[in-house]
Amino acid sequence: MGSLSDKLCFFVTSVPGQAMEDTPVYTAIIVDDEQHARANLAMMLSDYCPDIRVVADAGSVEEAVRVVDTHRPQFIFLDIRMPSGAEGFTLLRQLPEYPYLVVFVTAFRDYALQALNANAVHYLLKPVDPEDLQAAAEKLRKLAGTIRNNPNEQQAYQEKLWQFLEELYGERQRIAIHHARGIRMVKVADIAYVQAEGNCALIVQRDGSRYLDTRTLKVYEELLPASTFHRVHRSYLVNMQCVSELTRNDHPELLLTDGTRIPVSRTRISEVIEALSVSR
Known part of the structure; x- marks a missing residue:
């Protein structure tokens, strides 16, 4: 933002x-x-x-x-x-x-x-x-x-x-991940979510592959297309195409297609619902 x-x-x-x-x-x-x-x-x-x-x-x-x-x-x-x-x-x-x-x-x-x-x-x-x-x-x-x-x-x-x-x-086909061993090119569509790890960002792909990037989650929020990726929590940026369910209770969360559960900030619930409706 x-x-x-x-x-x-x-x-x-x-x-x-x-x-x-x-x-x-x-x-x-x-x-x-x-x-x-x-x-x-x-x-x-x-x-x-x-x-x-x-x-x-x-x-x-x-x-x-x-x-x-x-x-x-x-x-x-x-x-x-x-x-x-x-x-x-x-x-x-x-x-x-x-x-x-x-x-x-x-x-x-x-x-x-x-x-x-x-x-x-x-x-x-x-x-x-x-x-x-x-x-x-x-x-x-x-x-x-x-x-x-x-x-x-x-x-x-x-x-x-x-x-x-x-x-x-416009949809970016690939993105460069700056990890400890160098730079790896991955397809944007293959990224399931990005998680904040201190001043770094953990990129998790659909197949479970993980890469720790030396850049912050904020950088990825700017790099990845807003039409697909949404900031659902201060520590998580999620590919809405990977979401299978939104649970609304005392501790709202997203269930991804691979079974991963991602917490959702209560203040962002309405935004997440709108983002899900747009991404379908």
Whole structure:
């Protein structure tokens, strides 16, 4: 899950439709499951970009859809990976069609940065320098003007957006595991779950093979596709395709197809149920 304390990155696009109103004040919403991240970004925008007015925020995809429908903001600051596992493009596809610009906020490193660079997406590293944030806001203003004066630019920017999202969330066929004896390439589909082991991560495959990676569980949460792998517990990242049953009692847990039992945090039950319904 992204946190503004790590990194702010942005990409701008527009949905075809009516031209954006010519007004000196831009309206915006912030979509992030972390309340402190939403508050921090709102404060920074107020301090350094006063013409970008945050009219609302949302902590989930569902709430974001309602907020956008109500306010029709010109800018949407969107965290790439929401806790339900829904990707950024899932939210965008649910939004009403009207002109808006998207600003992605993320804590991704590694693979996400490759996708950002490959698709010429601009980004800012945290801690964000005020001058860099102001420069980013100026690019948004200029892009809004470009699209207003040339509606054909809307489609071009939208295509770049989908290209970026497909690059980021497209199914990765294999992944490199950094273990004690070197690097081993394994198929993503063969990974049953990843378990935190201190500052390392234990990768367990469907056939029972185990590899201890020197990287953290958080890194794997960023590397593995959110459409398939879900953080069900602070210590476990699970391939939802390997789940055969969810037990809801005083100690909720997942039963995997190989008989392994994985604990589920009570606070994540609703998210796990949603992730299971999406993965079927």
